[in-house]
Amino acid sequence: MLPSPTARRIAVVVKGYPRLSETFIAQEILALEQRGLGLEIWSLRHPTEKAVHPMNRQIKGRATYLPEYLYEEPLRVLRGALWSLRRNGFGLAMNAFWADLRRDRTANRIRRLGQAFVMARELPADVGHLHVHYLHTPASVVRYAALLTGRTWTYSAHAKDIWTTPDWEKREKLAEALWGVTCTAQGAEHLQALSPSPERVSLVYHGLDLSRFPAPPESRPVRDGSDPADPVRIVSVGRAVSKKGLGDLLQALAALPPDLHWRFAHVGGGDLLNSLKAQAQATGIADKVAFLGPKTQPDIIALLREADLFVLPSKKAVSGDRDGLPNVLMEAASQKLAIVATDFAGIPEFIRHQADGELVPPGDWEALSNAINLLAREPKRREALGESAFERLRRDFSMEGGIDDLEGRFRRLIDTGARDQVAA
Structure with missing residues (x-):
């Protein structure tokens, strides 16, 4: 017509x-x-x-x-x-x-x-x-x-x-x-x-349309990784593709000190899921890692509310593909969840280093591991970063x-x- x-x-x-x-x-x-x-x-x-x-x-x-x-x-x-x-x-x-x-x-x-x-x-x-x-x-x-x-x-x-x-x-x-x-x-x-x-x-x-999200939790359990019965909960959400840097994240988690107790959950589908599961097995952390597959937004928000730390180590893929400003970072901020991400693509346009979260160089799993280790042990620092990211989201990224x-x-x-x- x-x-x-x-x-x-x-x-x-x-x-x-x-x-x-x-x-x-x-x-x-x-x-x-x-x-x-x-x-x-x-x-x-x-x-x-x-x-x-x-x-x-x-x-x-x-x-x-x-x-x-x-x-x-x-x-x-x-x-x-x-x-x-x-x-x-x-x-x-x-x-x-x-x-x-x-x-x-x-x-x-x-x-x-x-x-x-x-x-x-x-x-x-x-x-x-x-x-x-x-x-x-x-x-x-x-x-x-x-x-x-x-x-x-x-x-x-x-x-x-x-x-x-x-x-x-x-x-x-x-x-x-x-x-x-x-x-x-x-x-x-x-x-x-x-x-x-x-x-x-x-x-x-x-x-982000904040009207679709619950108010952030009034408080979170004070976890610092010292209690094996109540480990620090780390979450990442994103398709299992190379630009998300999930292989770097697993390498960073495997390098965490043995006295830090943690659990990690990943949400998302993607072609690299099987290789990531094999990597977790090979590095000896499979018992601490859960690959949950794709989830609807209410399920994701429930997971973010229960977590202590959100991690997204985006980087440039070999193909040239890269992230923009992943919406999931804003979703994590909507729940006042502390964030560790990479200083890459559009991420620093939202997350300011050491103000709204911690940023590390893309592809640097050692720096990523160090940032996770430090924040996992500092619940008050996590609370301050989560509060700042939430205020920035509400003020500048609604x-x-x-x-x-x-x-x-x-x-x-x-x-x-x-x-x-x-x-x-």
């Missing part, structure tokens, strides 16, 4: 929906819906996890799933291709696609074009604008669909998509999108340097500021139109 002159809704495009690791996207969609914006969700992939966060169940927008692999829905892809062939924007979309394919000869490129054909055909007429999370493959689908239908598009860039997408591809997408936002100053600076119009790239923190910004941007698109829609 073609966009109508009075298009009133926005399609939000994501790689997979819902995903337990993407609370920041669900939080944003729900908040914008609650402010009266008409949204619908388009996903490149079906969900792979059975558990769903409560806030995903509150989202009212319809979710449409594109063919994850083109051969699985050939008739749907064919109908999309034939429909697209008759659009005025077909030549523009194909020129962009062939230019991309010449520089990246992969099946992934062809799949994104097929998904764009389907999306272009099936978008309701009252959807006048496309907003995509992630600049890599989801933005390729949106870019082709926008060219086919004459719709405008914008993006939210996060972490992996910024640091693993080729510069040539980012430059071209930045040039075509109306504007974009990203969630760390480091990411914003990088994209602004590649954009022909740097002012169209803005820093907008996700922040969700409302970012949602105010996005709501204003989207309302301007809906109310006035970013530009005349191209008849396709």
